[in-house]
Amino acid sequence: MKRLNKNDELDIEDRSKAREIIQVILDYGINQNQIYHMIYLLALELEKVDDMKDITKLVTKLTNKTNNKTTGLITTGDEP
Incomplete structure (x- = not known):
């Protein structure tokens, strides 16, 4: 299994946050x-x-x- 470096972890966190924002927008109904x-x-x-x-x-x-x-x-x- 590949070990993630700090940049990979930050990318994953950024993408996760973006997905959460998108989900809130979609839940709002547009x-x-x-x-x-x-x-x-x-x-x-x-x-x-x-x-x-x-x-x-x-x-x-x-x-x-x-x-x-x-x-x-x-x-x-x-x-x-």
């Missing part, structure tokens, strides 16, 4: 759009700017795809 929005907001808190941009772009792309619904309005097609 929908898919709220989950996407929370991921977006958490991404804005990242120190790595490139990662933040990648994640926010992806979340924006995913939410736009799921939120693009027809309105039933008849338009001329000249709108952007």
